[in-house]
Amino acid sequence: MIYQAVGRVPQLMQSLDGHDDFPALRCMFIEPLTDLLSDMQRFQDMVETTLDMDQVDRGEFLVKPSFDDDLQELRQMMDSLEERIKKQLTCAARDLGLEPNKTIKLESNAQMGYFLRVTLKEERVLRNNKNYETLDTNKSGVRFHSPVLADLNSEYLRARSRYAEQQKAIVTEIVNIAAGYAGTLQQIGDVLACLDVLANFAEVAVTAPKPFVRPTLHDEGAGMLILKQVRHPCLEVQDGTSFIANDVYFKHGECTFQIITGPNMGGKSTYIRSVGIMALLAQIGSFVPCDEAEMSLVDAILARVGADDCQIKGMSTFMTEMVETAAIIRVSHEPHC
Template sequence: MDPFQDQGFIVAYRTLPEKPSTTIRVFDRAEYYTVHGQDALFVAKEVFKTVAVIKYLGEKKLESITISKLNFESLAKELLLIRQYRVEIYKNKSGAKSNEWFIAYKASPGNLTQFEEILFGNTDISQSVGVLALKTGIENGEKVIGIGFADVMMRKLLVAEFVDNDQFSNLEALIIQMGAKECVVGASEIQSGKLKQVLERSNVLITERKKGDFCSKDVVQDLNRLLKCSKGQHGNSSTFSEMEKKLAMEAVSAVINYLELLSNEDYFGQFTLGSFDFQQFLKLDSAAVRALNLFPNTSDGNKSQCIFGIMNRCRTVQGERLLAQWIKQPLVDVNRIKERQNIVNFFVNNTEPRQMVAEDHLRGIPDFQRLSRKFQQRKASLQDCYKVYQALDKLPQLMETLEQRSKENCALVMEIFVNPGKEILMDFSKFQEMVEETMDFHQVESHEFVIKPGFDEELQALAERISGLEDKIKAQLSKVSRDLGVEANKVLKLENSTQLGYYFRVTRKEEKALRNNKNYTTLDTKNNGVRFHNSALKQLNEDYLKAKMDYHEQQKNIVAEIISIAAGYCEAMIMLNELIAQLDVLVSFAVLAVSAPIPFVCPSLLSMGSGKIRLTDARHPCLELQEDISFIPNDVRFDKGGIFLCDHVIFHSSVAIAK
């Protein structure tokens, strides 16, 4: 920008409303981004680790940092996923010389939907993300808390209402179990020092909202729009049992308003609503999570030195997400625990299916949850259709592997994985037929995803034109080889890229053959050689790229129809995703059990309230991974109403348990 533009921007920047220090404003300059003021100082010191990147604008010396598109992706991940900050992207309404800035995109740790392509464009989402809203009240002299929780990526709403103490112990346990990254709370309520301490201790970003957002007057009609209902049913949320939880529904209203769910029609009819019963899980506060070293510390580069790191032998991102959820939500129902144990035991005792599932069948399975969202939003491509098709093509072998060994040995595997898996695959039969009939699988080998030429007359004509141009282009190779006196396909090569189309390349050693030769134009010089073309190839390549572009334009309507049909399979994709995730985690446990340096054991379990806990040679599994560290395993015994024994130390059991 010139000095005049600098001054105009500074004036516009100074007029922006105040913001919390945990919100970073980023300005989109089309080709790059900028950050200014205190935000620039923060990014320089905390992210780039140097103030040398800071420049100053105008006479008033406004701090400024320029960020490339590539660096912005890293910055966004650092701010949103690690530091739990908000990010706002400002754009200019009327072009580069104007200073009418507005918020085009925004994201927070609990709401990453507008940043999905930036954060996870090339990688899948290995952690769940959610926003929690809370409302407190007093009933019969007791403190009651209502919770509304939304996970936009998983399209689910959860509610809870419970009595809590002055230390908010139940709330702290619920935040950990839900995996919330952000908490929406009324400005007046956060004045409670204890509540603020609990939220900060739980590493949750606090978002203050006005009292009017916590109003359940319109929540019924809002939910009627957002919730999905079974075929043939007309959902009326007023009849749901969750509506009886008054404080919880006020919190749900606040989270719907905060996430602006009603402003996006893609969300209509997509969410589920349920009650979260945290009594079915073991309560963990943030101190226990840290003391047990359940998850990696953000400042610790060694992610394996925690329970999640040790147990994560998963092959899919959906498996990783579920594993993190299970660690936060330890079951207390002995029957459900034993069910998991029996499946893990099956894979521990059956080496071949364990290895085949872990090493072959689960590798390359895509994140169906993320793909289903892309189809719902009509943002999917033919490549996404092929990813689903390719995975579906592998899954019958997975089911066959499980069925061969589990039919007689483990009925649970048949009941939980094989039988449901076969039913889901049957639902996809028409999808597979559609892909086979419409996609050109020969082009897939060249990483091009297009419709078969025979599917449309104009596509057929364009395909023939492209084929003819390719023949002429390839004929140029031998001509240039003779002209330059170099060997074709060894020294001289004809190559193709998405950006440039066709071009010639010679080794840097043979570059002298091009020097001072007016018949050839050098494109660039790289370590692997010199890229160039002649006038004939240039013209043919331009015609080739134009024909390819015309082909893609012609197939757009067909592709849109295919994506629309594929969107009807979103529910089946989500069901398949849950099945794959559960299988992945349980096989991961089995792989861990057989590969641990000191073998893990399968504990015998008693019903809750039995009053007995016996541990023999107990130790934290992270100890075994530390080099040059010796440790002494402990025998531990709890007896109800008796004593707690741990080596030579004796405590009364009631005192030990209370601590």
């Protein structure tokens, strides 16, 4: 629910406030979220004024009964039924010789309404007991009804259904008002998505077998890519994999072309992929799996790794490789180097 999601953002901001001495953190997250939450306050107030918050905590979204006399009457009926349903827990516990709220519990959900549940250990008390009907069994236990509870629950579900039908007009109006906050919600989502990505970058950087390092970036066209002991971030975390790190050196005027040779399964493709991943990670704000990394900005990463023939097009494996390589050469220009 939007209300619940927005209501948890202040907790996140409290965590961020402890690090507000970082200008980038304040500029990118704290200040935008503060402004956006201020814009959402009227929405939060509207939800709290309109919805029955006691029911929201239980996963049911109902309009407050005070909005309508018919809703008030139905709410009173539902409250009365709930009181009678709760008494069934004591009755069933006494009948089965179990301790209420410990070995036997009364629970509810939006689909089934109210039901009793015992643990799998206590399932034996229901065997061959015709006074109770088993609904289902899962790892959390056995859910079941007594005849009285089944009748009360049916009445409760019918009353709740009538309540939901009665409140439709009010809900429609609320939804129309909420639609006006779509832009603000989208902005909150964008900020949180960015924070989520950067937080995951940080987690990966510090939990890797060998911590990542911060790359040094130069302007586009500087013609520099120097990586010391570069590793592939996916392969190095695989169990039973002994990854050998490699150096990469490209610099305009010194070295702009290299030929990588070796046997099958020797790591040629992994070496090429590692270089491409380093360039990508560095430019999207992540630390990189190297001992040292220095590179200029690039506007494209062009590579071809692996190829198959295409009989439909009449192209052999070698021809496919040549066509893909020609496409890379056509797109490439000096700043890529």
